[in-house]
Structure formats: C-alpha cells, structure tokens
Amino acid sequence: MSTLHPVLIAGQWRAADAPSATFSATNPTTGQLLADDVYPVSSKADVDAVLVAAAQAAPALRATSPETIAAFLNRYADLLEANRDALVAAAHAETGFPTEPRLNSVELPRTTGQLRQAAQAALTRSWTRPVIDTKTGIRSLHEPLGGAALVFGPNNFPFAFNAIAGGDFAAAIAARCPVIAKVHTSHPTTSRLMAECAHQAATEIGLPVGSIQVLYRMDHKLSLGMIENPAVAAVGFTGSRSAGMQLKEVADRHGKPVYLEMSSVNPVFILPDYLAANSEALAAEFFTSCTMGAGQFCTNPGLLVLPGGELGAAFVAAAAAKFAEAKPGVLLNKGGRDSLAEAVETLKSAGATVVCGGEVFDDPGFRYANTILTVTGAQFIADPETLQTEAFGPASLLVLCESGDEMLAVANALEGNLTGTVYANDEGADDAFYTKLAPALRVKVGRLLNNKMPTGVAVSPAMNHGGPFPATGHPFFSSVGIPHAISRFSMLCSYDNVRPHRLPAELQDGNPLGIWRLVDGDWVK
Template sequence: MQNTFQAINPATGETLVGDFYESSTEEVNQACVQAAKAFKTYRKLSGADKAAFLERIADEIVALGDELLERAHLETGLPLPRLTGERGRTVGQLRLFAEYVREGSWVDARIDPALPERQPLPRVDLRQMLIPLGPVGIFGASNFPLAFSVAGGDTASALASGCTVVVKAHPAHPGTSDLVGKAIRKAVEASGLPEGVFQLVGGRGIDVGMAIVQHPAIKAIGFTGSFRGGKAIYDAAVRRIEPIPVYAEMGSTNPVFFLPQILKEKGLSLAQSYVDSVTLGAGQFCTNPGIAVIKQSDGGDAFISQARLAIKNTKPVPMLTQGIFQAYSSGVEKLNGVSRVIVAGTSETLVDGFSHGTPTLLSTTADVFIESPDLEDEVFGPSSLMVVADTRDEMLKVATNLEGHLTATVYGTPEELEEYADLLEILEQKVGRLIINGFPTGVEVSHAMTHGGPFPATTDSRSTSVGTNAIRRFARPVCYQNFPEALLPDELKAGNPLGIWRLWDGKMAQ
C-alpha cells in the first residue's frame, strides 16, 4: 500500500484536508521514461507552437481562480495579496518566455558560409545553434509555492527551450502543486502534446528527488532551496556515469553596505526600510538582506538605534513550515552564541502562533565577522547581522572576505559612490546582481535580470534562474557542417525563413 501524507497549516498547526501519495521509485522511473519518450516529439516543436503551449498553461492557471490562492494560503500561511501577486508573476513569466521563443533569436544562430577560394585553405560551411538538452528534473521551492514551484521559472524556461520536465513537488504545499499540475496537464492535452511532456511526482523524503537526479534519462536539474539540499543533489549528479549539470540556487545573505554620508543624510529612513526588507515575507525570500555593513560614525549609530526600534515594533508572522521555523530559531541562537555577537534588537510583539519567527537584529564588529566565517551563513528567516567597521579599510576587508552571494547593495551619495569605486569592484566579483541605493528584495522577471551568483549562492555562477537568459541552462550548441539546405533547421537556412537575428559571417543580421 502506498504511503500518504497531508499538508499542515503553518499558522495553526492544523492538518489540512487531502491525502497525497509518496511516489514510488517505479513511478519516478516511469515518469522519467515518459519524459524521454515525449522529448523526441516535443524537441521538434516550432517556437510558435511552444509559445502557444506556454500561454495555454498560463491561461489554465488563471482559470483555477480563487481555489488556487486559498489552498496556497492554507498551506503556506502567506497572505492572499502576496499570493495574488505571485500568481501574476508566474503567468507573467510563462508569457514572457512565450514571446521570447516565438521571436526565436534566442537560439543564437551562427553561420560561417563556405569560402572555397580562401587561401591557404578553404573554409567549409559551418552553422551553429542551440538545441534542447533533454528531460529536465525540477525541484519546487518552499518559499514560492507558485513562481518557483510546479509551473515556476525553471519549468517555464525548460519547456521554452524544448525540454520535457519531471517536477518534484515541494511537500510543504502538495495541494497547491496538485492544482497547478492538473492545469499544466490540461494544457498538454489541449495542445495535442504527448503526456510525458510534463510529469509531476511528490514525497516528503529524499528518495524521490534522488531517483530523479540519478535516472539516466534526466539531462539537467533545476533546484531552489537550501545549501545542504542543493549540494547533495549536485554531488549525486556529478557522480553519475553520465554527469549532468545542476543549476541550484541555494541561498544568500545579500550584504548591504551603508556608506557614512548617506547615513548622516537619510539614516533614519534607511533603517526602517532595511528592517522592512529583512522581515518582508517573514524573511523567507532568498534576497532578504542578512548582513548590513556600517561604518562607525554618528550616522551609523543613529541608524543602528533606529533599526533596533523598528525591529521591536515588527510583528512576527507565520513561517512556511514548522521545520523552517525551528531551523530559523536554531540559526539565530547559533549566531548569538558566537563570542562578541549580541542581539541588538528583537520584536516585542507577542503572538500566540504555531510557527511565528521572531524578527531579530544582531550585531558584531568587522574583525569578529572576518575571523568567523560561519557568521556569513544564511539564516533563513526575519533576522540580520549588523557588522560595524571602524574604518574604510575594514569595510573593504569585509567585502574581500565575502563568499558568493546572489546580490550585494551599496548605499551612498553620488560622491561617496565614486570614492568607494574599489568597493564596487570587489563586490562585482562576489555576486550576480550589484545594486546601488535599493534593497535586494524584489526580483524583476525580465531579459536583463540575473538571479544567480558565485558558489555557494549557486552551483553555476554563469547562469540565472530568473529572466529569459534562464533558457540557456537547458540548451547546448550543435554545429552543422556542410549540410544540404533542405536538411538544415529553419533557424540556419540561408533564406532565414523565421526572420530571426543571426551572426552571419561575424556580423549580426536579420
């Protein structure tokens, strides 16, 4: 008999209605085999047909209406307005990828026509473009039950590239995942596509996920979650007989550097904005600022005092799961146990809740931070560590000693930013997105966005999990040499029947 589990309301601890099955190893195997079989057909779909399919998925998700939002609210504790916005982001990125593949230039077509008269040797006809990798395994995230889950950015970008997908639903929101999965399957059927284009499996343990990673039909992995989970998946993938790429976004503490002059001018308002960013969504965004670096000054002292006051007045809200709440509480306790790290401020609002994480600010000095690498580790939740530097050189030393992060921010006046150009140069080597005078929470879904960064923020700093460039994770280049015109893909034919931009003999042309 198959094992079942139920979702838990994180705000109350209540067990929610609905039984969900733990997928067996055989079911995972069958899903991967079906995805491989469907890939033979799906990979050949035109950009226009893939675009129509992605748009149909978006329409089917919208058609779920309030039922989807209400179930996600019960399973995550996230407020309905937040979930409404996240649904908009989810269908928006599906439609953005639809526009992208319909236009078609993403395949990066490159054509070097034959030069039979070239001396001392002739050049053969060479044509290159990106093609899809194959079936992709995708892991839903806990903190975005829609936008980074079953129909999230990894699924959208993989389907846009021409890959089929096997998605492991996150066990924290199985009902939400099931609803979205049914919407995608409906879109598959309505589009006349093979059933294996989209496969959904689930379970609470690691066995289901590892069965996907280790299946020989799977050619890449997309993951958003903890460092421990992402690293375990990466290690398993590279140990396969055929190693495969893992694009794991594993978290970040997103340091924010506040320069002295701007704190003198705007320190009080910045302190409130900083606390708002730290505690947004109970601190359960991968871009919440977990570190603030402040130069010791009058402006810096006022900033810290105001931040302490702001955190005291911040109301705790439910975290996504009891497990995440417990990990957060342990993480704050661990930081507070480091010598010369103190609790600078904590929420004084009492809430009778099941998994409400207490907003907390801690502080330490630059020298302690530099000597204690563990202080840089992400504590997933509404806390942040304020690092106080005595000098400009100490601020630079803190930056130099940072590991890889998704983002880094520098707040400063125009004059200060020029003066601290060396700080920006250091941080450029540490992150995927460098921000001036703006907090990192909030990730625009666009062509230019990079949501990635050097290890340990991700397993591959060359990639992004947000924005249209995410499609390249699931494609590879193929060169066609001396092919007859009739056998070439439309993207590479001499007459350019698709009208896409191509690199023709070293020059961009359409």
C-alpha cells in the same frame, strides 16, 4: 472524508502505485494539519514510470513546433488566471502569505507573465542564438537537451518558483524539454491545482504524452536515483545548500548539468555620507525589506555593513525599534522556524550580540521574533565563514566597521551571493570609497544594486538571479530572465559542411524564419 490525491504520470492522473506513506500539508498560521487533502509518498514504481514516460516524451517534444510550445504556455497562463481564486485560497492556507497583494496581485501575475515571456521566446527562437560562419561552412545554434528536466521547487514561492509552473518549468518547456516536477511538500494542494491547469492545457494543445509529470514526495534516495537515470538530462533546484550539494554531487558524477539556487546573505554596504543624511528613512526601508514575507526571500538583506560609532549606533537603535514593535510574520513550516533558530544560535556562538528578537515567538503558528544581531568588523573578518551563516527569515546581522579599510576587508571576505548593494551619496561624497568597494563586491555577487534594497527580482531579460558559489552552483546562469534562463536546458549544436536542405530552419540560407542571427560576426536579420 480525506482524499488521497493521485499523481500525474504519462499524461494521466492516476493513483500512486503502492505509496510508502502519505502526508498532508500544515497551515503555518495555526500549526494545524490540512487533513482533508492527503498526498502519497511515491514508491520506486511511480518513479520508474515517470522516467519511462519522460524518456518516451523527450524526442517527441524536441520535434514539437515552437508555435505549439508557445500555444501551450499561453493557454496555461490563461487557465491559471481563470482559476486564480482557488489557487490563491490554497496558497494562502498552505503558506500563510497574504492573499493581497502578495499572492493575487504580485506573485500570480508574475507567474503568468513569465510563462507568456517564455512563449514569446519560443516563437522568436531568441534563445537558440544561431551563428553562421560562411567561410568555414560551420553553423551552430542551441537546441533542446536530449532528455527531461528534473525540477525541485522551493517552499517560499508557491507560484513563481513552483516546479510545475515557475521559472525553471517555463524555461525547460520553452527549450522543448519534458519536465518532471518534484513539487514542494509544504504546498501540495496549490501545486496540484496548478498541475491540473497545466495538464488541461497540454491536452488541449496536444503536447506529447509525458511532457509534464508531477510527484509530491519520495524517499531521498529515490530523488538522487532519478538524477542518475538516462531519461534525466538536467536538474533545476531551489532550496537549502545542504540539499543542493547532495544533488550536485550526484549530477556531477554522472555528467548532468545541475542549476542550483542555494543560499545568500545579500550584503548591503552603507557608506558614511549616505547614512548620515538618510539614517531614519534607511532604517524603515531596511525593516520593510528584511521582514517582508517573514524574510523568506532568496534576496533578503541578511547582512548589513555600515560605519560604527555614534552614526552606526543610531541606525541600529532606529532599526531595532521597528523590528521589536512589529509582530513577526508567519514562517512557511516548522522546519523553517527551527532552521532559523539554529542559524541565530550559530551566529551567537561566533560572537554576535542579539539586539532584539533572537527567540521563537509564542504563537500557535510558526513564527520567529524579528531579529537584529551585531558584530564588529574585526569580529567578522576573524570568522567570516560562520558569520555568513544564512538566517532565512526576519533576521539580519549588522557589521559595524571602524573604517573604510575594514569595510573593504569585509567585502573581500564574502562568499558568493545573489545580490550585493551599496548605498552611496548621490552628490559624490562617497564616490572615492565606492570606486574601491564596488570592484571587490562586483565579483562576489550576481546582481549589484545602488541605493535600493535587493528584495525584488524583476522578470526582465537583463535580470541575473544567480551568482558565484554558494549562491548558485554556477556563476554563468540565471534562473530568472528570458531568454537567458532557457539556455540552461539546451545544448550547443554545431553543423559542419551539412547540406542546406538538411539544416535546421534557423540556420538555413535566406533566413526563412526572419530571426536574428550572428552571420560572419554581425547580428543581422
């Protein structure tokens, strides 16, 4: 018998209040509904209750000690690991991603690792960045926002970017902001199991009631209405550009910070001398990167820019052979497959030629043939907007250029991206052109790479998983990388002539916490 699962509101798992509908996830490998687990589409009553609880939790969580926050994040990570078998099985059924190594040995450890990094940052207060100017008597630091973070999770990372466990969640909790998690409807059971671990940890550690809440689905207008509510102080979103821009319009109108990761084709430039020496190996590397996870990575190499002529033709042929021989991976849902098909048609309408693939793969599940398209550099420069359409999946557009000047013109025509890569000869043969290309590409991307595909995103303090619009809504912020990611859910608070005993501990004379502080221009302990 099917079970209608509850929602997590105000510290309790409870039945949804008058849900407007119900839904179940679909197994993308078979195309069949996972009908044993049924989830509610929440009504306004649920949404209102979540907002009231978040408003009540915000001041209590703001006053919670960093030690308690760290204890929660560490305990949560422990519980996720203790329940890994059930989590991995659910995520495999709902996403089609392989259990090994993707879910069990890569993504789940990444998730628990970033929770523990956030716990450490909470303890060290590194994200607060205290500044003391003794001459003026002014001191400042970053403190929690005065409300909740509304987090929208994507479909392509059921663990590491999940609204109830991923980077936005970890950062917001480390900043002592309540989280309202709008989990993705493609993997509700995975999200529920994670939320059960989070709720257990919160109860054991004693987080304020309402610090963590979960809704599965609601009417789109209700989602936008949540942003307008005073209980919500910031929004974190990973998903499509169209959905992200709707959230941004509402958030901007109401003065709310909104952190969006939306779209990126992640251009890869291959310079002539490198290509001449490494064509076959590079074709294999490109194939692996573009088709990994069925191409459903934010940093998938969706645009390659390389020399034309015989050199480019040989690379295209070698890559196309690998793409055509391999069975395409499973896409996350029917909507993703249909969006990919639409994007390929858009590229074709702008003059792109299909070398291989370019059609839905005949299979009970959701698959699209591994696809390579080509255009000339001149074609791209003539219509860069259309030819930068993101084809989210195992597809890439190859731009074949007649000269270095044409490659540079392509770089200058790019929109903002998460990553940009240059493959250049290490012996110096490509250096002269690299010095022209890299500055043009540098301002278009958040992360610049050399001689490696951009697919991986390490959870490192130095990582920037952000970039200029439309990759994200703001080029200054990163959704990955502790402690920088935490600052998104903070506000800069200045204290002017405030008596010493009234200052936060981070700003008091004598540095009672023993943390790094910028005092009169020098970082000291």
